Amino acid sequence: xxxxxxxxxxxxxxxxxxxxxxxxxxxxxxxxxxxxxxxxxxxxxxxxxxxxxxxxxxxxxxxxxxxxxxxxxxxxxxxxxxxxxxxxxxxxxxxxxxxxxxxxxxxxxxxxxxxxx
Amino acid sequence: xxxxxxxxxxxxxxxxxxxxxxxxxxxxxxxxxxxxxxxxxxxxxxxxxxxxxxxxxxxxxxxxxxxxxxxxxxxxxxxxxxxxxxxxxxxxxxxxxxxxxxxxxxxxxxx
Numbered sequence: 001x002x003x004x005x006x007x008x009x010x011x012x013x014x015x016x017x018x019x020x021x022x023x024x025x026x027x028x029x030x031x032x033x034x035x036x037x038x039x040x041x042x043x044x045x046x047x048x049x050x051x052x053x054x055x056x057x058x059x060x061x062x063x064x065x066x067x068x069x070x071x072x073x074x075x076x077x078x079x080x081x082x083x084x085x086x087x088x089x090x091x092x093x094x095x096x097x098x099x100x101x102x103x104x105x106x107x108x109x110x111x112x113x114x115x116x117x
Numbered sequence: 118x119x120x121x122x123x124x125x126x127x128x129x130x131x132x133x134x135x136x137x138x139x140x141x142x143x144x145x146x147x148x149x150x151x152x153x154x155x156x157x158x159x160x161x162x163x164x165x166x167x168x169x170x171x172x173x174x175x176x177x178x179x180x181x182x183x184x185x186x187x188x189x190x191x192x193x194x195x196x197x198x199x200x201x202x203x204x205x206x207x208x209x210x211x212x213x214x215x216x217x218x219x220x221x222x223x224x225x226x227x228x
Binding site: 002004006032034041042043044046049091093095105106107108109110111113 | 151153158159160161162163166205214215216218219220221223
């Protein structure tokens with residue numbers, strides 16, 4: 001149980017285009033999903049927290065107009081990187097909390113490697 | 118001062134060794150403590166979850182929390198090459214609604 005999937009696992013796009021990453025909780029409902037960014041050999045950096053049916057809460061320094069987050073259902077959240085630039089190249093990981101297991105247990109997706117050329 | 122401190126390593130041990138991974142934290146309000154394992158280019162996997170002080174054992178893994186000294190540990194017995202990964206501690210609780218991660222410790226178990 002507690003499986004989180006992400007799609008795509010890897011994407012290469014040209015500078016100036018937009019990329020959408022999907023995050024799904026496969027076997028549980030998640031009112032809260034999180035989006036992280038991770039640079040090589042560094043820890044996870046929280047970008048934003050999204051609650052189903054409401055606007056996402058962005059961490060300081062994260063541009064909300066550049067990283068659009070939509071949490072349309074209890075099992076799906078999407079992150080759209082708009083007008084991507086090479087410096088947006090990174091490993092993006094989503095995470096979800098399982099309502100049934102309490103607020104503190106958080107499960108992660110396998111990540112999406114974005115390369116902007 | 119960072120909220121969670123973790124030695125980044127790398128830590129290299131021979132197969133079969135006992136591994137000790139540690140973190141310290143600064144806010145006594147944290148009540149939930151977790152250890153995640155992350156293989157290269159993969160998402161973190163929840164290994165151990167502990168509430169408040171005490172020990173929790175799961176197979177070869179033991180998580181230990183000492184709230185009086187704000188110190189959390191993960192012990193791996195009979196370490197295997199497949200345990201080679203980055204181990205991240207995380208804390209949760211108090212006024213924050215989000216996990217706070219350590220920087221991760223890179224572990225290499227040599228066959």
